[in-house]
Each structure stands twice: as structure tokens, then as C-alpha cells.
Amino acid sequence: MEALNKLGVSKEQTPPHILVMEDDASLAKGLEMVLTEEGYDVYLAGTGGLALEAFKQKRYDLLVADLRLPDMDGMDVIRKVRAEKPDTGVVVITGYGTAARAVEAMKTGAHDFLPKPFTEEQIKAAVDDALRARTTHKQEPFSEVDGEKARLIQKREVLDVLNRTAEDRGFWRDLMENGSAALEGYQLSGRAKAAVISGDLKWINENVGELTQKQLMFIHNRLEREAW
Amino acid sequence: MKELDILVIDNEDVICDACEMVLTEKGHRVDYYKTGKSGLQAAGLRHYDLVLLDMKLPDMDGMDILRMLKEKMPSLEVVVMTGYSTTTNAVQAMKLGAVDYLSKPFTDDELLRAVENSCGVK
Amino acid sequence: MSSSTSFEKYFHVIRDIIRAMHSLTNLQEVLDVVVSKSTKALNAKGALLRILNRETNLFEVRATAGLGERYLNKGPVNTETILATLSQPGEVYIIKDIWNAPRVEYPQQAWDEGIRMLLDVPLAVEENVNGILRIYLPEQRELSEDELDFIKTVAMQCACVIERVGLIESQQSRFDHLATQVEKGSSLGRMAAGIAHEINNPLAGILLYSSNMSKKVPKGSPFEDGLKIIISETQRCKKIIQGLLDFARDQEPEKFQGDIDEIMHSAVSIVENEFHLRQVPIDVRLAGDSVKILVDKNQIEQVFINLLLNALHAVGDHGLVTVRSAVDRTRGKMRVDIKDNGCGIPPENMQKIFEPFFSTKSNGTGLGLAVSYGIVRNHNGDIRVSSKQGAGTCFTVEFPIVSNEQTPGDSR
Numbered sequence: 001m002e003a004l005n006k007l008g009v010s011k012e013q014t015p016p017h018i019l020v021m022e023d024d025a026s027l028a029k030g031l032e033m034v035l036t037e038e039g040y041d042v043y044l045a046g047t048g049g050l051a052l053e054a055f056k057q058k059r060y061d062l063l064v065a066d067l068r069l070p071d072m073d074g075m076d077v078i079r080k081v082r083a084e085k086p087d088t089g090v091v092v093i094t095g096y097g098t099a100a101r102a103v104e105a106m107k108t109g110a111h112d113f114l115p116k117p118f119t120e121e122q123i124k125a126a127v128d129d130a131l132r133a134r135t136t137h138k139q140e141p142f143s144e145v146d147g148e149k150a151r152l153i154q155k156r157e158v159l160d161v162l163n164r165t166a167e168d169r170g171f172w173r174d175l176m177e178n179g180s181a182a183l184e185g186y187q188l189s190g191r192a193k194a195a196v197i198s199g200d201l202k203w204i205n206e207n208v209g210e211l212t213q214k215q216l217m218f219i220h221n222r223l224e225r226e227a228w
Numbered sequence: 229m230k231e232l233d234i235l236v237i238d239n240e241d242v243i244c245d246a247c248e249m250v251l252t253e254k255g256h257r258v259d260y261y262k263t264g265k266s267g268l269q270a271a272g273l274r275h276y277d278l279v280l281l282d283m284k285l286p287d288m289d290g291m292d293i294l295r296m297l298k299e300k301m302p303s304l305e306v307v308v309m310t311g312y313s314t315t316t317n318a319v320q321a322m323k324l325g326a327v328d329y330l331s332k333p334f335t336d337d338e339l340l341r342a343v344e345n346s347c348g349v350k
Numbered sequence: 351m352s353s354s355t356s357f358e359k360y361f362h363v364i365r366d367i368i369r370a371m372h373s374l375t376n377l378q379e380v381l382d383v384v385v386s387k388s389t390k391a392l393n394a395k396g397a398l399l400r401i402l403n404r405e406t407n408l409f410e411v412r413a414t415a416g417l418g419e420r421y422l423n424k425g426p427v428n429t430e431t432i433l434a435t436l437s438q439p440g441e442v443y444i445i446k447d448i449w450n451a452p453r454v455e456y457p458q459q460a461w462d463e464g465i466r467m468l469l470d471v472p473l474a475v476e477e478n479v480n481g482i483l484r485i486y487l488p489e490q491r492e493l494s495e496d497e498l499d500f501i502k503t504v505a506m507q508c509a510c511v512i513e514r515v516g517l518i519e520s521q522q523s524r525f526d527h528l529a530t531q532v533e534k535g536s537s538l539g540r541m542a543a544g545i546a547h548e549i550n551n552p553l554a555g556i557l558l559y560s561s562n563m564s565k566k567v568p569k570g571s572p573f574e575d576g577l578k579i580i581i582s583e584t585q586r587c588k589k590i591i592q593g594l595l596d597f598a599r600d601q602e603p604e605k606f607q608g609d610i611d612e613i614m615h616s617a618v619s620i621v622e623n624e625f626h627l628r629q630v631p632i633d634v635r636l637a638g639d640s641v642k643i644l645v646d647k648n649q650i651e652q653v654f655i656n657l658l659l660n661a662l663h664a665v666g667d668h669g670l671v672t673v674r675s676a677v678d679r680t681r682g683k684m685r686v687d688i689k690d691n692g693c694g695i696p697p698e699n700m701q702k703i704f705e706p707f708f709s710t711k712s713n714g715t716g717l718g719l720a721v722s723y724g725i726v727r728n729h730n731g732d733i734r735v736s737s738k739q740g741a742g743t744c745f746t747v748e749f750p751i752v753s754n755e756q757t758p759g760d761s762r
Contacts, residue, residue, distance in 0.1 A: 024616075024647075070619070095648045099318035103329040106322035113319045116648055242555030250562055284547055311550030312543045312595075332554035333588055335561035335581070 014184045016061040016131050017041045021051040021077060022093070023070050027116075031064065034120050035127060048072035055081055055088075057164075059185040062089040062130055064123075067105070068096065075104060082109045089130040093118065155208045157186045161196055162215035172218060199223045232347055233275060236260035237267030237293070238282035238309065243332075247280060250336045251343065264288030271297060276304060277347050281326075283310040283317065291320060298325035305346045309334075360500040363387040367507055377515045381413035384508050388485060389415045392497055395465055395488045401473075401481040401512055409482055417486065418463055440506075442498055443470040446490055466490050471501055473509035480512045542595050549591055557584045593717045605729070607752060608645040610684050611636040611675055617654035618673070621662070630665055632658075636675040641684055642752040645729060653722040653733075657688045657745050660718065663711065664692030664743060677751070685748045694739035703735065 018040050022028040025046070032042045043060070045051035048069045054060070063081055067074035078090055090110040094101065097115030105113050111130035114122055161183065165172045174182040180193045188196075195203040199222035204211065211219070234256050236247050244260040251258050259274075261267040264285045271279060279297060283290030290308070297306055308321045313331035321329055327346040330338065370376075370383040385397040396416025400409035445451045445468040448460055454468060465486045473481035483505055564577040618634055625632050661671040672689040695703065702708045706720040726733040730750055737743040 068620075095651070097315040099313040099315050099329065099331055102315045102318040103322060106319065107328070112323075113315065115315050117646065240551045240555070243551060243558075246555050246558035246562075250558060253562075309554075311547035311554070331588075332550040333557035333584055334554065336558055336565070337561065339558065 015039050015041050017043065017059065017185055018062045018064060018127065019043050019045060019051060019054055019060045020064045021045045021048070021069070021074065022064070022066040023047065023068070024066070031123065034123065035064075038124060038127070040127070046070075048074065048077045051077055052080060055085060057168075059085070059187065060088055061134060062091065062127060064091050064093060064127065065110075067092060067094040067101065075101075075108065078105065078108050078110065087134060089134045091123075091126045091130050093123070153187055154189065154192055157188050158192055158196060158204065158208045159211075159215065161186060161188075162211065162218055165218040166214045175218070176222075197222075230347070232256045232277040232343065234258045234278050234280060234343065235267065235271055235276040236280045237262075237264065237285065238280070239263065239286055240282070243282070243309070247339065250339055254340060256343070262286075264290075264293045268293060268296060271301060271304065278343060279304060279306045280343070281306055281308055283308060283321075284312070291324060294321060294324045294326060307342050307346055356496060359391060360496065360503075363391045363500070364503060364507070367504060371507065371511045377511065378413070380508065380511050382415075384483065384504060385413045385415040388483070388501060388504055391500060392469075392485055392487070392493075395463070395486045397486065398484045399473075399481060399508075400484070402479065404516075412481075440474070440502060441472070442493075442501060442505075443472075444468075444493070445470065460486070464488050469493075469501065471505040473505050473512060475509050475513045478513075480509055480516065483508065546591050546595055550588070553584055553587055557581065560584065596717075596721070605644045605646050607642045608647050608650075609640055610643050610645070610650070610686060610749065611638060611640065613645070613647055613650050614654055614673065614675060614686065617651050617658060620651075621655055621658045624659065625662055625671070628662060628669075630662055630669045630671060632671045632673065634673040636673070637677050637684075639677045639684075641677050643684055643729075643749045644752050645749070646725075649725045650729070653725050653747065654686070654688075656718040656722045657747070660745075661688055661690035661692070661743070664690045666692065679751075682751050683748045684751055685746060687744055687746050689742060689744040691742040694741055694743055695735070695737040696739060700735070700737065704733075 018035055020028055020031050020035070020042060022031065022044070023046050028044050028046065032044060035042045043054060043058075045054050048071050051063070051065075055063075063078070065074050065078055069077070074092070074094075078092070081088055082090065086109075090105075090108075092102075092105045092110045092113045093116060094113075095116045097113070102113040111133055112126040114126055161175075165175060171182065175197065179197045183193050183196070186193075191203070192207070194200070195207075199219045201219055201223070204219070234251055236244055236258060238244055238247075238260070239262045244262070248258040248260060259270060259276075261270055264287050267279075267281075267285075270276075281290060281293060281297070285293070290310070294306055294308065297304060302325075305327045306325065307328045307330060308326045309330045309332060310317065311332045313329070318329050328342045330342055366387055367380065367383050370380045381399050381401075385399050388394070389397045394416070396414065398411060398417065399413040401412045402408075403410050443453075445454060448454045448465065448468060449457045451457075451468070453470065454460060460468075463486070465488065467487040467490045469485040469487065471483040471485070472479050473483060483501075485501065560577050560580040564574065564581060567573045567577065614634070614636060618632065622632070658671065658673075662669075665671065668691075670691050672687075674687045674689075675685065676687075677684050699708075699710070704719050704723040706717055708719075723733055726747055726749075732746075732748045734746045734748075735743060736746070
């Protein structure tokens with residue numbers, strides 16, 4: 001919990017989500033244990049394919065990536081993630097550390113590069129640093145540009161959520177039953193979350209825009225329920 | 229192609245001469261200095277687009293020079309060159325703000341690629 | 351003197367000698383006690399203790415009691431004279447006629463000192479004489495059984511101490527020598543960085559100029575090939591230096607409980623592609639026993655990859671590489687065999703294959719087996735090779751199994 005406090009994350013806010021992309025099962029478990037103890041939410045993916053899938057489903061604050069994976073080069077996964085979700089931090093772990101790979105990883109935007117074997121202290125420090133670098137980035141002073149950016153992010157997030165409800169039955173149910181708990185991984189303000197959960201079409205139209213049929217499905221369903 | 233102003237800081241004559249030859253043939257302008265202090269001074273006095281910095285200089289630690297360059301002139305790109313490359317050094321240099329890291333020995337193409345990519349020149 | 355009091359007296363002397371012996375760092379103390387107390391106990395004029403210097407082969411004076419300066423200034427006695435007549439360790443040589451005895455070198459001086467009789471007592475452990483105790487008596491007399499017994503006992507004890515101290519000193523010097531070697535070895539690691547830098551700079555100059563020149567020569571120029579070779583050889587130097595640096599860097603393994611079979615599976619999956627490309631089948635049959643070994647997974651994986659690739663490169667068209675693992679519970683070891691049916695290793699190379707820079711490949715660094723050897727030894731393991739020319743080679747790696755008494759560590 002100490003690490004979270006350093007990040008300025010209070011207990012009410014969601015703990016950072018970390019995806020560990022590592023094919024060595026015992027190392028993955030070890031990392032899960034160490035990072036969960038630090039207060040983070042840790043998810044595991046044993047292949048590049050699974051990791052990319054995971055990024056489509058959920059928002060992650062940090063990717064801990066092994067470069068050697070059974071199905072693809074970890075570096076390619078990192079590149080894709082950095083391109084599509086640029087505010088995801090990356091820490092590379094690898095058994096085959098060469099200076100050239102390290103430089104390549106840093107150029108794609110990795111925050112750190114740890115050759116294996118590394119100690120518990122080293123991985124914790126690297127993860128903490130990488131997350132802190134992100135939050136300082138996020139806590140930039142408010143400005144016109146930021147306001148617009150925040151609005152766009154929010155819009156995108158709401159649409160992401162609504163799209164997902166149409167595709168993911170489990171997520172729909174989760175959202176219906178558990179409300180804002182289901183929206184933990186998303187960068188949404190309390191107001192936005194409330195709007196989605198309660199089916200506040202007015203707020204959504206004002207702040208997000210027109211919705212497609214698919215996106216409306218959840219909202220309509222929600223409103224029907226209300227009527228009951 | 230844009231012509232760049234390049235500053236080379238390396239105490240080996242052969243490296244300075246070779247780099248100057250390769251880079252000037254491509255139309256870039258090159259100045260070189262053999263010590264950290266003189267290199268830092270030059271960087272502050274004239275405009276450069278890129279610094280090619282060796283990590284083992286006789287008077288100062290390469291990492292310190294890199295740090296100072298990035299602090300004083302954050303928009304000045306630095307490419308690190310080194311005869312003893314390790315993952316640790318590479319990561320540290322990148323974290324300090326180096327835009328690329330070349331392990332000696334490197335070919336003329338490798339040098340040009342690093343220089344031109346670093347300044348967004350294609 | 352009654353026999354009981356003399357026995358007591360002898361006992362006390364021996365006890366004092368033994369007490370002095372317990373402080374092993376001070377041999378001199380023991381020697382001084384021996385000479386002074388035996389002089390007293392035998393009512394002698396004095397005593398002289400010499401220790402054999404194995405390097406110079408001379409008996410050197412190390413302790414004296416009761417003798418004048420003049421006598422002492424005589425040099426060490428030549429071994430030949432003494433040992434020629436010392437046939438029985440455990441015996442006491444009684445010299446009554448000091449003028450004619452061959453082992454008395456300076457009879458005149460002895461007589462002038464008041465010496466009339468000598469006892470030579472060899473100090474020996476088993477058959478090895480390491481010193482001589484000479485007792486100088488002021489009068490010619492018969493020695494009692496007790497006296498002789500006493501002096502023999504003292505001699506025996508003294509000889510043991512001298513032997514033990516000698517052993518410790520030689521171990522110490524061997525240790526110091528070894529420590530210096532180790533120091534030199536580790537400072538090689540520190541020097542490696544400097545060496546790398548020293549060599550890589552001139553290489554950088556060569557590579558920059560040659561790569562630049564190779565673009566300037568017209569196609570078909572006689573310089574083209576030569577320049578290409580210069581470029582590729584320089585890049586090869588770069589690889590060699592990098593390999594050497596990796597070798598010199600003292601990689602302390604981080605060992606956790608691991609499964610050798612798992613590590614082998616991982617190594618095989620990494621090299622599988624290579625095997626596939628060359629159409630060489632790899633037959634893997636592992637013990638499946640899941641015994642725990644204390645290993646640094648990455649390093650052992652590196653060893654297996656090295657051996658698998660060596661096997662792959664050794665076989666030709668009808669090549670086959672076989673991998674087996676087995677647990678030997680009686681010896682408490684887990685063993686892995688990597689066999690190939692390649693051309694085998696010529697007998698003259700068998701001794702050298704684990705040496706750094708030994709390679710039969712033109713593009714090899716020759717460090718793979720040397721590094722593997724080091725890693726396996728660091729794991730308290732063993733790596734062996736057996737080979738038959740024309741038939742094939744088998745590398746065997748063995749590791750000690752973690753016994754149940756040891757605390758299990760995390761598997762990472």
C-alpha cells in the first residue's frame with residue numbers, strides 16, 4: 001500500500017492495473033505475488049496474442065513485458081501497445097539482455113529495461129517509477145488543451161464501454177449487476193460512470209454525442225428496467 | 229536532406245577524423261572536441277542539432293556530460309558512443325535522455341542512420 | 351632423588367610443554383620451554399634445538415638454553431653428518447667421547463664451555479626427522495631409564511608440534527598463492543572494461559574508414575573484396591570482444607528451486623526452429639521425475655542451448671540428436687545427456703574443448719563450452735564428455751538434488 005500512497009492514489013481511487021506478459025509460469029506467479037502485495041491489480045498473459053487481447057478488453061496503466069514469447073516478439077507487442085494506448089507505461093524484463101535490445105526497447109517508449117535475474121527490490125522500484133512517471137504526466141496543470149483532451153478521452157471511454165456491452169455478454173451483466181465496479185479499468189469521471197449506469201441519455205448526448213444502434217442497446221435496456 | 233550541425237566529443241583522433249569525414253561527405257557540418265569540458269563549452273556557445281558523445285573521456289564521466297547537456301539544452305539531441313557497451317549503461321543513457329546508443333565499432337551506415345533518425349531527417 | 355618425585359618432576363615438565371603447545375601460533379614458546387625445561391630436568395648444562403629447513407636442507411638453531419655466546423656462534427650443522435648416523439628415530443644418541451665423535455663439530459669449544467657429554471635426540475614424526483634436540487651435560491654419567499624415557503617423550507611431543515606448525519605454514523602459503531590467483535582472475539574482469547575500450551576504439555576507426563571506402567570503390571574494383579573482408583573481420587572482432595566481456599563478467603548465479611526437465615523443455619523450444627531448418631530430428635525423453643535442483647534457470651538454460659546447438663552443428667545429413675534425463679537417487683544426482691551421432695571429437699582435442707577460445711568453427715567465439723563449464727561448476731554440478739570418432743559425442747551434465755532437509759526456496 002506504501003507504493004500506492006507514494007503515487008498519490010487514495011484507497012477510494014482504483015489501484016493501478018498492471019498486465020504482466022510473461023510465458024514463464026513460475027516467474028509470472030512470482031511477479032503477480034510481489035506486485036499484488038504492493039497494492040496493484042495484476043493480470044497475467046502468457047503469450048503476445050493474449051496480451052494484445054487483454055489490451056482490447058481493458059485499460060491498463062502498465063505493461064510488464066518479457067521480450068521472448070512463444071508466439072511473437074515481445075518488442076512487437078510493445079510497439080503496438082505504445083501506438084494504440086500511448087499512456088500505458090512499459091517495463092521490459094528479459095533473460096537475453098543486450099545493449100542493442102535495451103536501446104530498442106527504450107526507443108519504443110519503455111520506461112525501464114531489467115535483465116533477468118532481477119531482485120524483488122529492482123522490479124518494485126522499476127514498476128513504481130514507471131507508474132509515477134505516468135501520473136506526473138497526467139497531473140499536468142489544467143489548460144485549454146488539456147480540457148479538450150480530457151473531454152475526448154472521456155468520450156472515447158464511454159463509447160468503448162457501450163461498444164463492449166454489445167459484444168461482451170458477461171460485461172453487460174457485470175455492468176447491470178455491479179454498476180460502477182464494472183467500470184474500474186476505465187478513465188471515466190464519476191459523473192460519466194453514473195450516466196452510463198443509469199442510462200442518462202441526455203448527459204451522454206451532450207457530452208459524448210450521437211450513439212449508434214449498437215451503443216444504444218444497453219442504454220435502452222437499462223431504461224426499460226427502470227420503468228419496471 | 230537537411231544539413232545538420234553536429235558536435236563530436238571524443239578524445240580519440242581516429243574517431244573524430246572518421247566521423248568528420250563520413251558526416252561531411254553527406255553535407256553535414258562537424259566540429260569536434262577532445263575533452264568533456266571543451267565539448268560542453270562549445271555546446272553552449274554555438275548552435276548544434278546533434279551531439280555525438282563518447283562515454284569515456286579523460287576529464288569527465290560521459291553520463292555527467294549527458295546529464296548536463298540535457299539539462300541545459302533539452303532540445304539538443306545526444307547520441308552516445310561507447311567502446312564498452314552494457315545493458316546497464318545503455319538503459320542509463322537512454323533514461324538520461326540520449327536519443328540513441330552506438331556501440332563501437334560501427335559502420336558508416338550505422339553512424340549516418342543514428343544521426344539522421346535522431347533529428348527526424350529521412 | 352626418589353623415583354616418585356622425579357616422575358612428578360618429569361610430569362610437570364611435560365605438562366608445561368603440552369600447555370605451551372596449545373598456543374599453535376607461537377612455536378617459539380614451545381621450543382623455549384622444551385630447551386629450558388629439559389635442561390633443568392636432566393641437570394644439564396644446556397640444550398640446543400635445531401629444526402630442519404626443508405628448503406636449504408640444513409638444521410637451523412631455533413632455541414637454546416644455558417649455552418654461551420661463543421658456542422652459539424657456530425653455524426648450522428650439515429645434514430649429512432647428522433643424518434648419516436641417525437638411523438633410529440626414537441633413539442637417543444649418547445656421545446661420551448666428544449673429541450672423536452663425528453657429529454661433534456667443535457669439541458674444543460664444547461670442552462671449554464664445561465661440556466663433557468652430549469645427548470642427541472632426533473625429533474621425528476614416524477620416519478620423518480624434522481629437528482634435533484641436543485642436551486649438553488657437565489659430567490659424564492649414566493642416564494636412568496626414566497631420564498631416557500622422559501627425553502624421548504619430550505622429543506616426540508616436540509616433533510609433533512613442529513610438524514603441525516610446518517603443515518599450517520605450508521597451507522597458509524598455498525592459500526595465499528591461490529588467493530592471489532583468484533584476485534588476478536577477478537581483476538581480469540575489471541580490466542576487461544578497459545581492454546574492451548582500448549580495442550574497440552581503433553576498431554571503430556578501421557570500420558568507419560573501411561565501410562566508407564567500400565562505397566567509394568567502383569564496382570569490379572580489385573579493392574572490393576579486400577574491403578569486404580576487412581569489414582567483416584572487424585565486426586567479428588567486435589563479437590569476440592563482447593563474448594570475452596560476457597565471460598569475464600562475474601555472473602553470480604541467482605539460484606532458486608527449479609525443475610531441470612522444465613528448463614530443458616524451454617531450451618529445446620528455443621532451438622527447435624534451428625533443428626527444423628536443418629532437418630535434424632531431436633528425440634527428447636525426460637525423466638519426468640520433477641526432483642528439485644537449486645538452479646539459476648537462465649544460466650542452465652544457456653548451458654543446454656549451447657550443448658544442443660553444438661550437437662546440431664556436429665551432425666550431418668542423417669543426423670539425430672538425443673536428449674535424456676534421469677534421476678540417480680542413490681548418488682543424489684540428476685543427470686542430463688545430450689547425444690549426437692556426428693563425427694565425434696578427435697582424441698587430441700578432448701582435453702581442450704572446455705578451454706576458452708577453443709573452437710573448431712570458423713565463426714565461433716570458442717567460449718560456449720568454457721562458459722557452460724563455469725556455470726555448471728558454479729552450481730556444484732559436473733559436465734563431462736565422451737566421444738567416439740565416426741560414431742558421435744555425448745555430453746553429460748549432472749546436478750546435485752536438493753534434499754528434503756533443505757528449506758525450499760521460491761520457484762522463480
